[in-house]
Amino acid sequence: MTLSHAHSNPQKPARVVVLGSGGFLGRHLLQACAAAGIEATGLGSRDVNLADASAPARLVRQLRPKDVLVFLAALTPEKGRDSGTLMRNLAMARAVGEATHSAEIAQLVYASSEAVYSFATALISEETPAVPLDLYGAMHRTRELILAGEAKAPLAILRLTAVYGAGDTHNSYGPNRFLHQALKDARIPLFGNGEETRDHLHVDDAVDLILKVVTHGSTGLLNLATGKSETFRAVADMIAARAGRPVEVAPSARQNPATHRHFDTTNLLRAFPGKRFKPLGDGWAAMLADAKADARG
Amino acid sequence: MSPPVIGFAGMTHLGLVSASAVAGRGFEVVCFDADRALIDRLARQDWPVLEPGLDELIRGNGPRQRFTGARADIKRCDVVYVGPDVPTDDQGASDVSGLTNLICDVAGAIKPDAVMVVLSQVPPGYTRALGVLPLERLYYQVETLVFGQAVERAMKPERTIVGCADPAAPLDARFRAVLDAFGCPILPMRYESAELAKISINCCLVASITVGNTLAELCERIGADWSEIAPALKLDRRIGPHAYLAPGLGIAGGNLERDLATVQRLSQVHGTEAGLIAAWLHHSRYRRDWPLRQLHARVLSEITDPLIGILGVTYKENTRSIMNSPAVALIKELTGCRLIVFDPAVRASAQWHPRMTLAEDALAVCAGADALVIMTPWPQFRAIEPADISSRLRGRVVVDPFSVLDRAAAAAGGLEHVVLGAPLVHAE
Numbered sequence: 001m002t003l004s005h006a007h008s009n010p011q012k013p014a015r016v017v018v019l020g021s022g023g024f025l026g027r028h029l030l031q032a033c034a035a036a037g038i039e040a041t042g043l044g045s046r047d048v049n050l051a052d053a054s055a056p057a058r059l060v061r062q063l064r065p066k067d068v069l070v071f072l073a074a075l076t077p078e079k080g081r082d083s084g085t086l087m088r089n090l091a092m093a094r095a096v097g098e099a100t101h102s103a104e105i106a107q108l109v110y111a112s113s114e115a116v117y118s119f120a121t122a123l124i125s126e127e128t129p130a131v132p133l134d135l136y137g138a139m140h141r142t143r144e145l146i147l148a149g150e151a152k153a154p155l156a157i158l159r160l161t162a163v164y165g166a167g168d169t170h171n172s173y174g175p176n177r178f179l180h181q182a183l184k185d186a187r188i189p190l191f192g193n194g195e196e197t198r199d200h201l202h203v204d205d206a207v208d209l210i211l212k213v214v215t216h217g218s219t220g221l222l223n224l225a226t227g228k229s230e231t232f233r234a235v236a237d238m239i240a241a242r243a244g245r246p247v248e249v250a251p252s253a254r255q256n257p258a259t260h261r262h263f264d265t266t267n268l269l270r271a272f273p274g275k276r277f278k279p280l281g282d283g284w285a286a287m288l289a290d291a292k293a294d295a296r297g
Numbered sequence: 298m299s300p301p302v303i304g305f306a307g308m309t310h311l312g313l314v315s316a317s318a319v320a321g322r323g324f325e326v327v328c329f330d331a332d333r334a335l336i337d338r339l340a341r342q343d344w345p346v347l348e349p350g351l352d353e354l355i356r357g358n359g360p361r362q363r364f365t366g367a368r369a370d371i372k373r374c375d376v377v378y379v380g381p382d383v384p385t386d387d388q389g390a391s392d393v394s395g396l397t398n399l400i401c402d403v404a405g406a407i408k409p410d411a412v413m414v415v416l417s418q419v420p421p422g423y424t425r426a427l428g429v430l431p432l433e434r435l436y437y438q439v440e441t442l443v444f445g446q447a448v449e450r451a452m453k454p455e456r457t458i459v460g461c462a463d464p465a466a467p468l469d470a471r472f473r474a475v476l477d478a479f480g481c482p483i484l485p486m487r488y489e490s491a492e493l494a495k496i497s498i499n500c501c502l503v504a505s506i507t508v509g510n511t512l513a514e515l516c517e518r519i520g521a522d523w524s525e526i527a528p529a530l531k532l533d534r535r536i537g538p539h540a541y542l543a544p545g546l547g548i549a550g551g552n553l554e555r556d557l558a559t560v561q562r563l564s565q566v567h568g569t570e571a572g573l574i575a576a577w578l579h580h581s582r583y584r585r586d587w588p589l590r591q592l593h594a595r596v597l598s599e600i601t602d603p604l605i606g607i608l609g610v611t612y613k614e615n616t617r618s619i620m621n622s623p624a625v626a627l628i629k630e631l632t633g634c635r636l637i638v639f640d641p642a643v644r645a646s647a648q649w650h651p652r653m654t655l656a657e658d659a660l661a662v663c664a665g666a667d668a669l670v671i672m673t674p675w676p677q678f679r680a681i682e683p684a685d686i687s688s689r690l691r692g693r694v695v696v697d698p699f700s701v702l703d704r705a706a707a708a709a710g711g712l713e714h715v716v717l718g719a720p721l722v723h724a725e
Contacts, residue, residue: 127579266586269593273633276598 002126003156003271006217013106013214014066016040019050019059019096020073024168025111025160025206029070032207038214045073050092056099063103068214069153070109071096077136078170086135093143097150108153109213114161114199114223114261116141125264126221154219158210161225161263164283165203166290175200175284178236179291182243192254194233199225199263202283212272226277227265238284244292300324301471304374306403307381307396307417308335308364310346311442315380315416317354318451320362322478328364329371331402336366347617347642350448368406375471377407380416380440385551385620389558393419397427404429412469414438418552420559421492424460432462436472437488439495444550445615456482460491499556500574503548505541507577510584513544513718523718524700544717546588546672546698547581549612551620554578585623588670589630591696591715596668603634604691606666608659609673610640617642624672625649637662641675663689674699683710 016033020026021042033040048058050073063069073092075085100108115137116130132138144157168176178188201224209224233249240247268275301324305316308330320326330336335345344351355362363370371377379400383391396417404413414436415424424437437460441450457476459468464485468476476483486494513523527542536542548554557574564571596603612622619625628636628649638645639656647653656662659678663669663686671678678701686695686702687710695707700716707714715721 123583125583264583266583266590269589269597270586270630273593273631274597274601 002267003213003218003220003222005271006154006219007215010212010215011217012036012038013068013217014039015064016068016070016214017063018042019048019069019071020044020111023072024165024170025163025203026072027167028165028203029072029207029210032204032211036211038211050095051088052095055092055095059095059099060103063099063105065104066106067103068107068109069096069100069105070111070210070214071147072111074111074139076170078172081135083135086139089139090142090146093146094150097147100151100153105153107156107214107217107219108147108151109156109158109210110144110147111210112140112144112157112159113137114159114225114263116144116159117261119259119261122260123262123264124223126223126267154217156213156218157221158213159221159223160206161199161201161223161261163201163203163206164287165206166287168203168287174198174232175235175239175287178232178239179284179287182239182247183291186243186245187248187250188236188240189250189252190232190236191252191256192258193251194231194236194249195258197229197231197260197262199227199229199261200235200280200283201226202278205277209268209272209275212275216271218271222268222271223263223265224268225263225265227263227268228277228280229260229262230280235280235284238281239288242285242288298470298474301375301474302327302373303475304329304371304377304403304407304411306330306371306377306379306399308332308339309382310348310444310447311382311416311440312378312380313339313344313346314348314351314442314447314451315378315440317351317358317362318448319378319475319478320358321354321452322475324361324475324478326358326362327370327374328362329366329368329403330364331366331368331399333366336364339364346447347615348447349445349615354448354452368402371403371406372408374407374411376412376414376469376475377403378414378416378438379403383417383419383555385555385558389551389554389556390562391418391420391555391559393417393423400427401429410434412436412472414472416440418495418555419492421489421496421563423492424488425462433466434469436461436468437491439491439498442552444618445613452479454479454481456484458491458494459483459485460488461485462488496556496559499553500560502541503553503557503577503581506545506548507580509542509544510547510580510717514584516718517720520720522720544698545584546623546717547584548577549585549621549623550616550618554621585626586630587717588623588627588672588696588698592631592668592670592694595694595696595713595715596692597631597633600667600692603667604665605631605634605636606656606662606664606669606690607636607638608640608662608669608671608678609675610638610643610645611673614673614675619643622672627670627672628653637664637666640673641677660685660689665689665691667692668694668696670696671699671701674701683707683712683714687711 018026022044030042116132117124118131121128130141132141164175171177181188236249303319303324304327305312306329316326316328412434439458441454516523530536531538561574610624636653639662683702683706693713695712696715698717
């Protein structure tokens with residue numbers, strides 16, 4: 001299954017409702033909607049606690065017919081990797097699916113994750129079997145199945161690779177942590193020599209692609225990635241070079257085998273011909289400038 | 298024994314070429330097809346397929362090879378081959394209903410002591426289950442058709458594989474006389490073995506193709522050149538000089554895909570492990586889109602509404618077949634572009650792309666184009682001077698998967714020449 005478009009030419013939706021608007025991606029998506037002249041509203045956990053039993057009815061009251069619902073909300077691994085977190089996340093998906101039974105929305109867009117894939121395949125495409133390695137990956141895969149089975153709305157599932165950019169609040173091993181380590185400690189510690197390869201998607205490209213999916217009324221499955229992976233070492237070196245101060249990139253003894261992840265983005269090119277991605281260097285430079293401004297501010 | 302008269306039923310690609318080859322070996326051959334329009338066309342020497350050497354072969358056969366729409370004419374034949382092309386769907390599944398109908402039709406028309414030879418490719422188990430003739434009068438012969446080389450291979454097969462009810466029993470003498478005329482080893486075996494032998498051959502070919510393509514892609518990334526490596530492999534006795542190691546755009550044409558689909562189906566039915574087949578098919582689809590990825594990286598992400606020139610539509614050179622053609626797939630994918638297309642044998646269909654014009658010759662495709670893609674390695678394209686392309690092309694990018702153009706000349710002509718299996722040669 002890949003992506004297909006209801007509209008060959010982009011059309012503005014009646015309204016976009018973002019679930020998880022307080023998060024990194026949600027905030028950027030609302031800004032992008034505003035910039036594109038698309039009416040949009042965000043719902044955070046304070047507006048509707050999706051894990052609550054009353055969530056479906058509360059969510060329905062927030063929705064209008066023809067809305068596009070973009071489901072970004074999730075408890076990330078930083079908030080828990082246990083089965084309790086898993087079950088709360090699944091309850092959120094169940095609530096969204098149930099809400100679509102009475103709210104006649106135009107489209108449901110679910111932001112899933114590359115975590116649904118294992119590291120067994122060197123080059124990942126939409127045909128790669130989803131074999132999650134942990135509860136976080138299992139959560140996204142199960143949510144996909146819940147929504148595909150229970151939601152009454154045209155569904156697009158987008159599996160995002162690691163997203164970076166200004167305002168990233170995640171602090172797991174990767175560019176955002178590297179950036180703050182560079183600015184605060186002038187030292188970026190690596191696992192091994194940072195040989196692992198990952199595909200890093202700038203948040204502007206992520207929201208651009210989500211909006212393309214929305215405006216084309218797309219349904220199906222698509223991986224959101226650039227198709228170009230870099231080692232963590234290369235990312236650390238790029239950040240260090242732009243930090244404006246000497247930064248040590250510090251290898252360490254490797255404890256675990258290096259894993260690699262590359263994406264075959266042919267289906268993305270097919271869905272959105274001509275899509276241009278922000279070059280990595282530009283992305284880091286913008287992110288660094290933003291972080292420095294935050295530090296000064 | 299007087300020379301046997303040989304019949305062929307089904308005058309599409311396989312039947313026509315095979316009948317012509319048997320006539321070419323000196324036998325009187327009756328070529329039957331119920332399609333009167335096709336027979337009229339053949340009688341006018343208007344061949345429905347493009348195969349090098351076919352015209353010369355049939356003309357040389359003269360009155361030994363006769364085309365007829367009258368079923369009664371095969372009553373004269375001692376050996377009757379049934380060899381219509383078997384259609385496949387998009388998933389590679391064969392539809393043998395037409396073949397079965399023709400076999401039943403022919404079985405009711407041949408003389409009582411004639412033998413029938415099923416030549417079309419069939420799934421294992423098909424021949425034995427037919428039940429139209431006593432098994433001692435029924436054979437299956439593995440066809441060796443290769444589009445674009447069909448005449449050469451039909452005239453000079455490496456070996457003939459014959460499926461029969463009892464491999465230990467002597468072959469019918471009249472059938473044996475036909476096979477002996479080709480001067481190659483004859484391998485009788487059980488029907489099922491022969492039917493699977495053809496599929497096995499194609500699986501080995503796909504394995505070679507996939508190995509070549511897998512490693513050629515790696516070459517593109519690490520600075521190696523597959524065109525330097527492949528000759529070394531071909532000198533290895535375990536691999537061989539004719540191994541399918543040239544990098545390409547996956548498998549196409551329909552025949553290999555059909556055999557892979559058959560193995561997958563049989564493995565599912567019988568519970569055997571065949572994950573390899575799925576991997577081959579996945580890899581083939583991935584390689585098919587190589588030109589699209591190259592164009593996107595170098596042109597589509599840089600230029601708005603580009604004009605792309607495409608040379609070649611058929612799935613390979615020297616054929617009119619477009620079955621699973623990567624060129625057709627590419628044309629359909631380039632929705633955001635204007636296209637100008639030329640193929641020496643086939644006119645691209647307007648249904649494939651809304652903004653496509655057809656050029657009358659190869660160089661006209663280059664005029665004002667932002668990039669050129671050479672999707673089929675037709676011999677005439679090799680004669681084009683890169684400088685002539687360069688002077689007409691607006692852009693610099695030439696995606697040439699099969700390295701039709703000379704790489705050094707392309708670089709000297711200022712072209713960004715992108716080929717399979719080798720690092721990019723930068724324009725001078």
